[in-house]
Amino acid sequence: MLLSRSLLLLALPVAAFPVQGQSKPSKPQVPAIALATATLAGQPVAVLPITMLVSDPRIPGGTGAAARKRMQSWADSTLGEALQEQAPEVEWLLPDALRRSTQRTGGLVPSPDRMGHAVMRAPGFKDLPDPLRSYVRQLVALQNGGRFALIPAALYVTPGAGDSLTVQLSAVLADGRLGRIVWRTLAVGTGETMAEAFAAAIGTILVSETTPPPS
16 A cells, blocks of 8 residues: 555646756757667567665655655656567566566576666766676577667666756666676656656657557
8 A cells, every 4th residue: 555655646746846956958968869679689688676766855746765766666667668569679687577586596697676787877888897798698699699788787766857857877788798888868757747757768768669550
């Protein structure tokens, strides 16, 4: 019941609150670039969980360890559903599946929640740093011959214009065998609710490459 009430907050507009000295948002350091999912067709791609979520304290119900954990779980689920629905040609291996596969190693491979991949939010990385490089290589090796890992490095939630919210998702796609970053983006979305803003951010990652048939 507590979880249901908490998730309900994600669907409610944010109450108006004064923002003093608010300046224009700075230009993102990384441009929003869509992920070319067609090049991943038929391949297993590990999707790591979001382990870093930063919510502006001016947003009601968004701070505190318990709130962050609920929002992280919701964000993982929402991102996973979007990937599977909008890019079904890829075999997305979501966080719960990754957790099960690492548990079967008896501790030889750390949990995907404990790999420290939030460090990839820094735009300067061209390769995975150690020990993350080793962790990701081991993780993708467990996934039926997989090679790539989608790493949602950090999720930021801030007040937008008026009563809106702005969500920024820093994400990379890594070649787990080589330890190289092959794609990076800062997905930005705005909306009246957390759900709307996050959906808009995901929409900059998963851009449809096909034209629907005429009605």
